[in-house]
Amino acid sequence: MGSIHLVYASETSPTNLQLLEQLKKQLKTQQTQIDALIKKVEQNENDVKSTDEKIEATVTAIEDNLSMSENSKTSIGGYGELHYNNFDDSKKIDFHRFVIFVGHEFTDSIRLFSEIELEHAFSGDGNPGEVELEQAYIEMDLTDSITMKAGVFLIPVGITNETHEPPTFYGVERNPVEKNIIPATWWEAGAGFNTHFSDGLSADFAIHSGLNVSTNGSDAFLIRRGRQKVANANADSLAYTARIKYTAIPGLEVAASYQIQTDVSQGSLDANADLFSAHIAYSGGSFGIRVLYATWDISGTEAASVGRDSQKGFYVEPSYKINEKFGLFARYNAWDNNAGDTNDTEKKQTNIGLNYWPHANVVFKVDFENQSGAQEGSGFNLGVGYQF
Template identity: 60%
Template sequence: MMIKKILIVSILSLYAATLTVSAETTDERIERMEKELKELKQQVNATADAVEAKGSSAMDRTTVGGYGELHYNNLDTPSGDKKSIDFHRFVLFFGHEFNDDIRFFSELELEHSLSGDGKPGEVELEQAYIEFDITDSTQAKGGLFLIPVGIINETHEPPTFYGVERNPVEKNIIPATWWEAGAALGGQIGATGLSYDVAITSGLEVDPASVKIRSGRQKVAKAKADNLAYTGRIKYTGIPGLEIAGTVQYQDDISQADNDGLDEAILYSTHVALEKAGFGLRALYAAWDISGVAAESTGKDKQDGYYVEAGYKFTPKVGIFARHNAWSNDSVKDKEQTDVGINWWPHKDVVIKADYQSQNADAGDADGFNLGIGYQF
């Protein structure tokens, strides 16, 4: 009987001990799982924070901008009245900084609202390049970029200039807006206020039958590159509000073809721009010197032009201007145009414009007024 009791007590004790061990193991397991879950949540949160920080950093380094302009033209020409309204340009900028030393910039433009067969406009990629900081004062870039020449070729957003239409001299002589593909180097020359730009790019393909400079822009659309162009510019901005610059470009065959009557061409351009106490002054001269019998026999071997513009801002929001333009694409016709008008900036990046233009007969004798609204962001 005693043995039976001892056996029963032993079995009960062993069972109780087993329950105790089992309960402790379960508690430990729960505690371990809670610890692992906490660590996992911490890892997930850390990963989410890292992804968010990386995404935020990428967005901080990416920029979007653009500009646009709507024009109304009401002109009296020898062939009759010319009245038109046109959303001339809709442009978007996209840029990105890969790091502090490498960045990307692009510009995509839609002209005249509609593009395609039989439509008046076109879609153009005007800029797409990578820029590298070599030193604090020297940069290099490669890709598709604006040629460093003139006043409006690189800076042509509507709020930055007077008049509804861009001036005809830079349009027909330089010819703005003008972009090519290649490589460029630029930078500051010490503390002198001087800067430089040099570039090797694709060049023009001018038709020997017309020798029209503006029509020779290939716009980097499967452009011929048998004859490259070499451009250099020196610019001075050492005095606040003053800019003086000169550009030279050389191309050893402006038609991209041998024995067709067109050979080498050199572009010279110089300008001054001054803004002080509300007063503004712009003056520019540009000239092409073209070799070859196709140009010389038609009087198109020398094509040049100039303009002088004076403006005054009564307030930061209202300014008036007058501009005289003279240019010639051949030795027969000397074209002239005078513009006077007013700009109103309700915001520094929004402008409403009105101007009157008068042309001589060689320029088309188109007299009348223009209205426009433009923006940038």
């Protein structure tokens, strides 16, 4: 039995040479696998290195952009407002204004301010809209208390002429007194100075282009129709505006403006015109109030003959802010562009409504309007506005 076993083992066991060949094959296979693994590891290392480089480049770009943004001398802002007006004989929806501000700081004391506005969504022949350059001026600090500006700028008069972004006032539409009497929004070209006498007391003076009113027809001597908007404007007769403003008490603004223009017809007649405006605006806690009065006096028999040698108006607007998001207001407006005649031509308008601010720079508005006096009508207005 033992001899049989020995013979069987010798017949089935591999020789040393065969074992060596098998070992070589295994080592070769393992080496191939090791080489492939090394190659894969090297590829992964390259991929990781490439990814790290991309991440580093992205981070660097973001940091550069943030640095540029923080140190940027150019700023962009703007505002817009959509209105829906529903009255007895008229229902309209209108994207009334879309405005872009661009500013640039050349140095710590020299700055650019500009404003471009699209009114009524679409401009061009036969369309109701307009594209207007309302501001484009250079401002320079001459001293710590005196600033000069030159270019196209808003006239320093009234409450809403210089500050009229939708979240800053109550009501869907801007008040009709400043619109028709002052007339806001009103910009001209020229040069102006602002000085601060003490904390809360300042004064403005400007010399600039003036109005150019029609002297005949239904628009004769209407102040708002006389705006030239610095569009190849007639500058035969310049205008001079001065304002003094007091803001030392928190929440209170008291201001008065006076303007004189030697001829609002720009040479057609000798029609000297004076504008006087005064207002009080107060906001303390929940309660607020705005009161404004404005009047024009135009010399000459031509203006007197159509009752427009005197044009004046006022409004009173109390408001109550329920909380940071909701506010109520009521406004009584009265104005007369024919105050110089003996007829009862005074127009009156009462608005009562609500503002809702879901964000400090976003507002939804609703107000109910009643028109009386030389005009009649009633209805309501809806609006949404923003600023940034």
